[in-house]
Amino acid sequence: MEAQLEINYADDNKPLMTNDRPQMSVAGADPPDWPPLEEVEEILGYSFADKRWLEEALTHASFRRQQEEAAAAAAGTSGGGVSYERLEYMGDCVLNLIVSREQFFRYPDLMPGDLTRLRAANVDTEKLARAALNHGLHRYLRHRKPQLGDQIEAFVEEIAEYPxxxxxxxNAPKTLADIVESLIGAVFVDSHCSVDTVWKVFKRLLEPIVEKETLRVHPVTELYEMCQKRKLRLEFKGSWKQGIDVYVNDQLAGRGNYESKKEIAQNRAAKDALDNLGKIVLLLEDGEDDQIVD
Known part of the structure; x- marks a missing residue:
């Protein structure tokens, strides 16, 4: 059983949203080290009827803005330009729909809260960024964002520990996830808004799909649940830029830091505490005050 999505079309059998789309061209604009966008069609296993959707999906705002502002300055008009942002918005909506649909029918007994957590695990920034990296999609992004290369290199090093x-x-670069979402949006509108086509194309790219049996709880949530179950008092202390300490019944249980993102610092501290929780519980049961974390 599959959900159906009804779309209205114009007389020429094209989605109504296509009619007023701005014309785009990057002829002569790309440096020689950018590979041709046609290779992306081979990666996706999908041939675009309108190649402009593909071009738009792989055009970062920094790239298009620079081109348009230069052209506008020469012509004495205001610049604007088209980037992947609208397609990213569409792709985000469609991705949530197709993953929700798949899980709704795959797990008929799963409650909404569990379905929401399962969907989140399959559409979060890291999941999509890994997909972009695994299939080399980032190599085709037209951009003028110098720091992106460093962000990707740091991401590659960090995920080496987590296959x-x-x-x-x-910290997954959001731009990598944006690429996947914008391509989903591009395939969606190019295929006359076919959710089945989108799922067929992107299911392979998103594998391994997180299933109910492989779903993991985030460290902070897991730590709170374990402490509540054991009736232990849990407290996070410290500035996330300098480091966060986790205390269980006033016993230092874990530490974590990440200068650029508080959530990651908390997760790392919670993960460290989870690794030490067994020892902490034993010490508390024995009434000892030995330090677990240096």
Missing amino acids: VHSNGLV
Whole structure:
């Protein structure tokens, strides 16, 4: 059983949203080290009827803005330009729909809260960023964002320790995830808004799909649940830029830091505390005050 999505079309059998789309061209604009966008069609296993959707999906705002502002300055008009942002918005909506649909029918007995957590695990930034990296999609992005290369290199180094998913312990570049979402949006509108086509194309790219049996809880949530179950008092202390300490019944249980993102610092501290929790519980039961974390 599959959900159906009804879309209205114009007389020429094209989605109504296509009619007023701005014309785009990057002829002569790309440096020689950018590979041709046609290679992306081979990666996706999908041939675009309108190649402009593909071009738009792989055009970062920094790239298009620079081109348009230069042209506008020469012509004495105002610049604007088209980037992947609208397609990213569409792709985000469609991705949530197709993953929700798949899980709704795959797990008929799963409650909404569990379905929501399962969907989140399959559409979060790290999951999509890994997909972009695994299939080399980032190599085709037209951009003028110098720091992106360094962000990707740092991401590659961080995920080496976590082959499938770090579960909130690394910082995934949002731009990588944006690429996947914008391409989803592009395939969606190019295929006359076919959710079945989108799922067929992107299911392979998103594998391994997180299933109910492989779903993991984020470290902070897991730590809270374990402490509540054992009736232990849990407290996070410190500035996340300098480091966060986790205390269980006033006993230092874990530490974590990440200068650029508080959530990651908390997750790392919670993960460290989870690794030490067994020892902490034993010490508390024995009434000892030995330090577990240096």
